[in-house]
Amino acid sequence: MTGASPSQAPMPTGNPRLEGLTDYPFTRLAALLAGVPPRANLEPLSLAVGEPQHAPPALLTEALQANARLWGRYPPVAGTPEFRAAVGDWLERRYALPPGFVDRETGILPVAGTREALFQLPLLTVPERRAGRRPAVLIPDPFYAVYEGAAAMAGAEPVFLPAFADTGFLPDLDAIPAEVLERTALFFLCTPANPQGAVADLDYLRRALALARAYGFVLAVDECYAEIWDRAAPPGALEAARETGSTAGLVVLHSLSKRSSAAGLRSGFIAGDPGLLQRFARLRSYSCAGTPLPALAAATALWRDEAHVEENRRLYRAKVDAADSVLAGRFGFYRPPGGFFLWLDVGDGEAAARTLWREAAIRVLPGAYLSRSDADGGNRGRPYVRVALVHDAETVARACERIARLLG
The missing domain is CATH 3.90.1150.10 (Aspartate Aminotransferase, domain 1)
Structure with a gap:
């Protein structure tokens, strides 16, 4: 030898x-x-x-302690029915959605903070080729660095859309070339925007969703700052979807890190298109350990509390x-x-x-x-x-x- x-x-x-x-x-x-x-x-x-x-709210610690017996159990990727029900109820209250618009069984998954889910989304959505070319992932510029890293590691071309003062600190949807849209697999949109704080109004969200559906790509709306606002509550992408009667091609992401000052809990959720979430759950079965059950219990309590x-x-x-x-x-x-x-x-x-x-x-x-x-x-x-x-x-x-x- x-x-x-x-x-x-x-x-x-x-x-x-x-x-x-x-x-x-x-x-x-x-x-x-x-x-x-x-x-x-x-x-x-x-x-x-x-x-x-x-300081995180006291109910977080109380829920963790009350469910300490569950630390010894492996958590399911889909979370618990109680968690999904709390998230579904919150989405309906917050965005005036009709009952059941986001299905508790097929339209909601817990994630370990939005970063984990954001990074995995291109692995879910980016094919080897799109329209015969290298797939594109649309990213607002400036941007959360995870968007770029996720797109690049999935083999896509990160395409940066300027979002400075001249465009109201949001990407100009009308300025995206058709040849880019034709090979786009995923569009990351953040509202309220990090770092500019700009809020996409409902008309902007309608247009972004319509664009995604017209060209067949996924719109992923990062709404982790949605509960921290100055004068008016930001609209959500699910409100735009509500008007069409469908969440097809859309996912939204939320986190307790900012909303509840619970960054260390590493708890959030992704919601939207049931077909996408079914595939996402399959991907996460290989790549994710799941949110611990005591943490899910604490998150359930936090999503049910507004005070x-x-x-x-x-x-x-x-x-x-x-x-x-x-x-x-x-x-x-x-x-x-x-x-x-x-x-x-x-x-x-x-x-x-x-x-x-x-x-x-x-x-x-x-x-x-x-x-x-x-x-x-x-x-x-x-x-x-x-x-x-x-x-x-x-x-x-x-x-x-x-x-x-x-x-x-």
Whole structure:
């Protein structure tokens, strides 16, 4: 028997699709600030990560403790009837859906936070070829990095749709070329948008759904910020589907991370087209361990309670008020209609991030890390920083005062 010696054996090359991705935004931020000491007399403050700092409601802990006996059981991929019923009831209340519009048995699945489901959706929906060409996945720009990573790892071409001030911070649906639409397998749409806070109105959602059905691709609407809003509750894609009498070609995703300040619970759901969800459940049977039963019990309780959500929303509104009182008229500040991010035009996001860390011990995320550079190196997110209003209103006010002072 002959063969190469260990020293001559070829090294594993890995998946080239992974190598084609840029570093994750927070990895890039850590590299940017490496070697930059923060202001020594100030306690470091992170406004870079959208991690809620409110205390989770007590009923979460109570439900976990009451169901502690279930930690020893494997959870089913489909979750529990109680969880699906709570989600179905919530969807009907929140979006004025007719009873049973989203079927509790076939139209709802629990997920381990929306990130897990978002990453798996291209694995479900992207074929080898579409219209004889490489499939496309449509992604708003700026974007949640998982959209790009998921599309690329599934073998699709991520096609970035500008969503800046000139388009109302949402993609211009009329500007998507027909040749792109013909090979599109999936469209990720986020409303309220991260990071801009823009909300797609019902007419926009109708048009997006009609486009998906006309060209035969899946519309996946990431609504994880839908319960954090300033003046009016954002409409949902299921409301647009309700008018057609069908959820065909549509899935929506929601999470308790923001709504209930329960990021560590890793609990959300995907709902919509029963045919898609049946295939998704099959995929997840291979790829997912399922949400633990005590966590599902806690999530069930949280989806049935609105009092803590209203209080959460009040607290975020107070933070936007605090930012407004300091930043109004500066850096293109506007009150985000939804979500808890500020998208500030500071001229050079990376330079601003370094200055704020060095002079004020504040971390913010450069907008270029949430936007895709073009072939010439231009990046429309470069002038911006994203600021997460996750701390209490007093802390937010102090931070905004430092930002205004240092960046002019």
